[in-house]
Amino acid sequence: MPDEWNQYADEVRAGLSEDESYGQRDLLRDCDNSADSPGDFPGLPPCSYTQWLSESTLPSPVQVAEATWDFARNGYSGFTVWQHLWLSFSRLAKGLFWGVAIGVPIGLSMGLSSRWRGIFDPIVELLRPIPPLALIPLFIVWFGIGEEGKVNLLLFAAIWIMVIAARSGVLAVNTTKVHAAYSLGASKAQVLRHVILPNALPEIFTGLRVAIGVCWGTLVAAELLGASSGLGFTIFKARQFFLLDLMLSAVILISILGVTMDVAMRMAEKRLIPWRGKG
Template sequence: MATTLKAVGIGQMFKPAAARPGESYGAPGTGRSTGISVVTVLTLFVLWWVATHAGWIKPLFLPAPEAILARFQKVLAEGFAGASLWEHAGASLARVFGAFALACVTAIPIGIAMGVNRVFRGIFDPPIEFYRPIPPLAYLPLTIIWFGIGETQKIILIYLAIFAPMALAARAGVRSVAIEQIHAAYSMGASRAQVVRNVILPAALPEILIGMRIGIGFGWTTLVAAEMVAATAGLGYMVLSASEFLVTEVVIMGILIIGAVAYLFDLGMRWLERRLVPWKGKV
């Protein structure tokens, strides 16, 4: 009896608080977590400001926030490394989102096919699992040999970084579908195409969206590597050019811009996820 009560007490101790109507447990960006995030960001900026103004870190290694803001205004007005800030940002966005769009129309269907058909899984699984752990810098020279040093090579390099996580996420989503749902659809006379469209795809959609979020993160990570060779504009190119001349303000500014754009896209994907799969986390 005492053991039972003790187990119940432990269960109650770790039982999550009841969510309000229409709110899922642990929903990002809601309630108390948003306040904690804001406090965390403000604390980091305060520590940054104190460390630079107290002389703990030399400006060469970490400039003060106002120095980066001043440099941002200067680059916005005059440009940097032969291009304006808008040209740098536009070139990078075109490369990353061009590769992302290409991955969406290829990786997701291939991942779904791998999940529903063992022949496709046998064909695509070995090469994807082989190259997935390889860092993009390792096959950067190969993409240059195959595709030259133009825009195609840069987009292909980013595309390869995005492709694997998106395809594997789509496959995992398909494999997570309950077999009872598929049998129920077949018992009601659904065809294979109808099962895939009306049962498998909706159930796999949460995993597919997560794969898209992870994939675009890999795309931004690969951007600097893609712009190392024969680039004349781009945020990664701007950061690399600034690092060669030890212009730390521009390096940090470029990193902050890349992070901000990636974070805004992630917020957009979260919004899309709430619209397309509103049941996620509530059932």
């Protein structure tokens, strides 16, 4: 046990009055008894993760690691861990794809034309604040409990982010570049392709990275719509049986996938938009 913890424990004991609860004394005694346990983390009070919080409330790192290994080796609910990962990723990819495919053209049209901006802006601002989770009951009624409902919920989560990103990207284009292109005889299509889109791409990529994070957060709720597989399904199924170590294992896998996708987006951004930040 670190000397600092010994000193702290002595000070607490000295400050305990006779009428104070025995729970505090029991806690200190248990900490002393666990001081030489082989699983203690160096530099931390030995009871910080074994006594102050019950393992039924917060599983230890060892328990989570064991649950992750068992999940990877044996799967869960009839699916391997790779199937759970792939099914969650495929749902997210489909929803994100349609969010980009629909949202980016709408955002570009809003940035290029005040007429289209006047048409779409009230709709976007009306629907954008609605949390996707609030629409789960309606999506069940409209699309059923199959894959369509999950994908559409993720689409709803992503589309407004992409609309705003594309619109902001177009409006941020330096008008001097546009006028210079026109003065050199470029057509509207050429200006759009060679001036506006390249300058709007950085904002679109930033919006895509934000949309990926939001979609991962929505995915767990999306897999409540009658799913029998996926990481979100695993989390809620484990919750029913109070398997907190398995829940944390699935959460960690979601975090790893999210970070991996974000790193991949950064690498793609550097490769596809080398002019970003260069004026």
